[in-house]
Amino acid sequence: MHIRLLDATDANRYHALRLRGLTTNPEAFGSTYEREVGFTLDFVEQRLKPSEDKFTLGAIDSEGVLVGIATFVRESSTKIRHKGNVFGVYTTPEMRGQGVGRSLLLALIERARDCEGLEQINIAVITDNAPARKLYQSLGFISYGTEHHSLKYEGQYWDEDYMALKL
Structure with a gap:
């Protein structure tokens, strides 16, 4: 398994x-x-364009297949710039339980630590997603609240737990 920074060439x-x-x-x-x-390739390329405050990491298996992703975005406003957020963590079902998510998040945390002045990384996780919550807790994320009915799709609601990692 290889974890690396994704860029526009990885858009497809x-x-x-x-x-x-x-x-x-x-x-x-x-x-x-x-x-x-409906997103255009140009839009996805821009989304993947890494910067000092935003990046997406990918997990590539031994056959060169992208099997996991995770995105970090730092807050831009002056009063909350000490925080960043993890979004879009996903590992293919066939690779779950093999350390892909852990490797992605460890690499993301290490890279985020290089952001000058960053003190905290936040993540939200569906309350019912016990494996993801357990992973985040094992990496040092602490739950600080739950938003009930945080997401709604096709008439179904999901609660989200909010977690933070102090750097």
């Missing part, structure tokens, strides 16, 4: 994996397949 396979995640686990994302299926 990132977009395909993201759409797969939105189909496989729609409850785990704030977006929807219907919204993102």
Whole structure:
């Protein structure tokens, strides 16, 4: 397994994996397949363009297939710039339980530590997603609240737990 920074050259396979995640686990994302299926390649390339305060990491298996993704975005406002957020964590179902998510998040945390002045990383997780919550807790994330009915899709609600990692 190889973890690396994704960029515009990865747009096609990132977009395909993201759409797969939105189909496989729609409850785990704030977006929807219907919204993102229409994204242009140019839009996805811009989304993947790394900067000092925003990046997406990918997990590549031994055959060169993208099997996991995670995105970090630092807050831009002066009073909350000491925080960043993890979004869009997804590992293909066939790779779950093999350390892919852990490797992605460890690499993301290490890279985020290089952001000058960053003190905290936040993540939201569906309350019912016990494996993800357990992973985040094992990495040092602490739960600080739950938002009931945080997400709603096709008449179904999901609660989200909010977690933070102090750097």
